[in-house]
Amino acid sequence: MNFLQNLEESLYKGFIDQAKPSGERFKPTLLINNTKTNETVLNSITEELDGCQSFLFSVAFVTESGLAALKTHLSDLERKGVKGRILTSTFLNFNQPKVFKELLKINNVEVRLSSMKGFHSKGYIFSHETHQTLIVGSSNLTAQALKVNYEWNVRLSSHENGELVSHFYRQFEEVWDNAQSLSEQWIETYERSYVPIEYRKELKNVAEFPEIYTDKVNPLEVAVKIEPNKMQIAALRQIQAVRESGNDKGLVISATGTGKTYLSAFDVRNFAPKRMLFIVHREQILQKAKSDFIRILGGVESDFGILSGNLRETHARYLFATIQTISKGETLKQLDPQAFDYILIDEVHKAGAKSYQKVMEHFQPQFLMGMTATPERTDDFNIYELFDYNVAYEIRLQEALEEDMLCPFHYFGVTDVEYEEGVIDEATAFSKLITTERVDHIMQKIHYYGHSGEKVRGLMFCSRKEEAIKLSEELNRRGLKTVALTGQNSQEERVLQVNRLENGVLDYILTVDIFNEGIDIPSVNQVVMLRQTQSSIIFIQQLGRGLRKHGSKEFVTIIDFIGNYKNNYLIPVALSGERSQNKDNIRRRMKDTSYIKGISTVNFEEIAKNRVFSAIKKSNLSDMKILREAYIALKNRIGHIPQLQDFIYHNSIDPIVIVQKYSTYHQFLLKLKEVDPLVTVYEEQVLTMLSLEILNGKRQHEILMLELLLEKEQTTMEEYIDYVKSHNCSVDPATMASVQRVLDLRFFNQGPRKKYGDKPLVVFGETGIHFNENIKESLRKNANFKAMMIDLVVSAKELSKNYECDRSLTLYKKYTRKDACRLLNWSSDESSTIYGYKTKHGVCPIFVTYHKADEVESSVAYTEGFVSPEIFKWSTRSNRTLASAEVKTIIDAAENNIDLHLFIKKDDDEGGDFYYLGQALPDKENIEQALMKDKNSKEIPVVHMHLALQNAVSSKLYHYIASEE
Structure with missing residues (x-):
């Protein structure tokens, strides 16, 4: 079908008869931001950009965040030789001077400024080889308009000779010819006369807290005013429910930057303990925790004390202690085991250490609360068990972004430098990490992708301490102000340099892993990753350094330099929270990043994206070590050997990954030495058939038959058909016959039939439908076999929700x-x-x-x-x-x-x-x-x-x- 025919059919469908069965691609489409379907206006614009030969934007308003969402796409277009033009304005003084500086960085885009009175257009035109696409409506080039706001835009396709598109081009060119070119001189002039308008500032000051929080108030007044926000109210209810159920321990899992300290202070206020103990692992956190509690609880300052170093204010009602000090034998001797009726442990994932164990064994509080952003550990210590599996509240990165609890981020997966001998990888010599070529490449990327706010406050994570030290020297030679911090620097030195960064004296701190957690630098507006992703936990910890909201920034820029690292596949795993170990799921997270909510975006330069796809291909995600770690993490979470359905409900390993390698979950458990053999040889064969053929859920019909027969020993074809209909599945004779041939094994060739026991699992007799006699006897006598059968069917039914039941095949599966x-x-x-x-x-x-x-x-x-x-x-x-x-x-x-x-x-x-x-x-x-x-x-x-x-x-x-x- 040629383009014109397709276009004609699309227009007919769009404007005359929506029932026309063809002409989908070019039909007029309403573009909106819909969180339920993960549709955004941004998706449509980037799709058009990625395949176009040139483009024109006519937009009154542009924000840094909106432009950031397009930067990798524009960079890839520059590499391909594709150019574009942007026409904008200074209408209402909305556009800040800095956004014009950002526009100047984009070499393949020419920008002009219209002086037309009331310039308020919002249109995007893309030129393709066969057609033109127009996106016209209400969306300016702002992150809110492209991803969040309720906007109406229409996408229209046209032949280049079409009257409508010609009219758009004429209008654009007419305004363009009379507009002024963007230049550094123009920006300097605009900057001098620019007066910001108050209502345009979308960011709420330190928005992890209610707006009434402020730094210059009397603590006694604050105690009356401060109330928890919506998410904190929900969390407090759940924590209280844990206590009302008779539990004396609770675990709070809350993403970095979501206000765990304030949440805990609110709960202490609700609990009203006679005395409280708050334990942290770093001294620099103590003073801030203490001041936060004063703000929430009020009272006299002498009620709040410190136990650390030379300070021994152990008689305070609310005591804030470092683990290093309170775990000392002589300190514990001086403290009554029942001295505190409420104890809080921050960063409780460290509680496997002897110092924490010693303290927890000593005290007997009425309630013990632990707080962490990362309960999953690699040291096999079970944090969940420590708190009797009582997860009082949980909010992860994606949920926190959706609830606007964190600073939005723009992640850029960029291409690391390539030498004649290849791309940087795990084996690259140190000398290659600090060459002039690589340092120039780093400088170019951090400049291009930029930062929110007037001045950069950045963290760079390097692969080794020598790289951090040498790279800091090289960056300083190029005019930046940086310092390298490693494990060899004292705590005092770290605090000093963090203060220098916050106060604008430094541009960057370069480090290896010492800032992964336990450090609070809210004003960080750029995080640069110059090392391979070794674990999704560390990746999120490092990304999280910039996620605290702060009045000086609207978003944080994450720049990840991607070389040929074998663990690159962990990048989409970490960003999405994907834990299935299913390669196809991970590929989908690379293709579609709509799991990132709000105005945050995930972007990969084309070459960097291909390196990640290559790593996904080469990875062995069914390696026993990987599966064992995921299995133990889930077992720790729920406190018992998981069933297959537990992996699904807790978003853990995809059960299909397990059975593809081990044939049955039972075999996997045997390999882990978690159980002794629980079933007979034939029972194992039955489980193998169901695991390899039915569990994937690709057709629900067989699952429904098995479900019926597990509920009662016998059914009829009429009853079965009614049951299938009740699930809105097709009941045509060919499908019904196919189901029968699968369950009685006639569908399979000789090899699989033998593997599955070589006899019908289900007997379709004249008097009724039932399991064969061996299976019926096993279901009566072997509770383990019955439980595994039920688990397989429940899991398969859950997985079948991914497929349409009223047709044989589901598009794109x-x-x-x-x-x-x-x-x-x-x-x-x-x-x-x-x-x-x-x-x-x-x-x-x-x-x-x-x-x-x-x-x-x-x-x-x-x-x-x-x-x-x-x-x-x-x-x-x-x-x-x-x-x-x-x-x-x-x-x-x-x-x-x-x-x-x-x-x-x-x-x-x-x-x-x-x-x-x-x-x-x-x-x-x-x-x-x-x-x-x-x-x-x-x-x-x-x-x-x-x-x-x-x-x-x-x-x-x-x-x-x-x-x-």
Whole structure:
């Protein structure tokens, strides 16, 4: 289908008849910000940017945060030679001088300023090879407008000769010709005359607290005024509920920067203890914790005391102590075990240390509260057990961002420098980390991506202390003011340099790991990561250094230099909180970053993105060490051996990852030595079948049958069909017959049948449907087997929610050739003979590996690939002509009532799973017979044709599959 035909159909659908079944790609579309569906105006703009040949923006208002969301895309376009123009203004003095400085950094964008009175346009025009796209409506180039606000914008596609787009271009050029070019001189003049307007400042001052918090008030007055915010109220209710249930311990898990100290102070105020003890691991936290409590609790200052170093104010009602001091034997001897009825432990994930254990064994409080942002540990110590598995309150990074509790961030995954001998990786010599070339590269990136606020206050995390020291020297030579801090620096020196950074004397502190936690620098507006991501915990700790809200910044910039590190796959894992160990889930987090809420964004330069995808490919996420760590973390959390369903409900390992490696969860537990054998050989075979064939949830019908039979020993086909209907699933005869062939094993070939016990699991008899006699007996006699069966069915039903039950295949989900045979209702598994495609039972699944291995490319000169998101150029098997019966059948698919289903995977590293891209039909105007050379350079025939997809491929998936790495 050519562009004009597609455009005509799209316009017909958009303006005349919405029921028209085709013409999706170019139809007029309303663009809004919808948190429920994760749609944003920003997504549409970046999609158009990434594929355009040039672009024009006409926007009255621009903010630093809005521009930041586009910077990696604009950088990639510069690398490709794509340029654009932005027309903006000084209307209402909204645009700050600094945003114009940021615009000047973008080399491939020309900016002009309109002096037109009341300039208030909001339009984006993108020029593509075949068409023009307009996005026009209410959204300016601000983060709020592009991601959060309720905005209406319309996306329209047009041929270049269209009257509407020509009118837009004429209007743009007319204003452009009379506008002034942006320059440093113009910015200097604007800066001198600029008067900010108060209402434009969206940031609330220190917004982790209620607005009435202030630094210059009488503590006695504050005690009356300060009240918890919405999230703190919910947390306080949950903590109180833990106590009312008779528990004397509670654990609070709260992301860095969400106000744990204030929350604990509010709870102390509610509890009203006679005496309270607050334990921290660093002295510099003590004074701030004490002042925060004074603000909340009020009272006389003598009620609040310090136990640290030379201060021994142990008679204070509210005592703030360092673990180093209070854990000393002579100190504990002086303190009655029942001296404090409420004890708080900050950063309680450290409580596995002997010093903490010693203190906790000594005291007997009425209530013990622990607080941490990172309860998951790598030292096997179980924090949850320490608090009797009472998680009183939990809020993680994504939730905290959604609730606007943290400073928004813009993460930029940027490309690290590349030398002749390769890209920086784990083995790179120290000398390569501080070359002139790399230091210049770092300087260029931190300048381009910038920071919020007038002055940078940055932290740089280096890979080793020698790098931090030498790099600091090199940056200082280039005019920056930096200092390196390592584990060898004293606590006093660290405090001094942090104060210098906060006061603007320093631009950056360079360090290795000493600032991962336990340090509070709210004004940090740029975090630079110059080392590989070794763990998702450390990544979030370092990112979190900039997430505290502060009046001097609207967002924090995170710049992550990505080399060829094997652990790069941990970046999307850490940012998304993804813990499934499922490679496809992690790839999806790279393709779609809408899990980041609010105005925060996650951006990767194209080369850096490909390095992460490469790391995902090469990683072994089913390695026993990785699975064991994830298993122990979940077991620690819930306090017992998890079931498969626990992994799903707690967003832990994907059960499919476990069974793909060990066949059953039972085998995995045996490998871990968590259990002795719990089932017989045949029971294990039954569990294997259900684990490998049913657990994935790709069709709910089999699951529903098993669910019925576990509830009662026998059912009927009529009862089963009614049950399937009640779940809104299809009940056509072909699907019902397919379910029967799967559960009685006739669908499977001899090898799998033997592996699954070689007898029907479910017997479909004339008198009813029931499990075979062996399974029925096992369910009666072996409680472990029954529990595992129920767990498998419950888990499978939960996973089936990812698939549509009223159709055989769900768009963009992944399927194997075997899945296709089963779900297209073939009578048996013919996956081994499908090769690239096979026509049978009125359907023809077509499987394509987009990027073929080099040896295949050299011997089979296929020219397959996307022509556009709705057209795929496909090739038949070699040695086929237009006269070949199988080819004629596909060409005349519509006339023959044959449904063509297209499945594509990026390359062989993705395993045997293919993305389902929906149904397609050959475009009869684009079918040709050609010649190709085989392995022996002999010319043989092949047929090429365009397949028109029923649904245009989603932009993110399209670019992911088509992009070269």
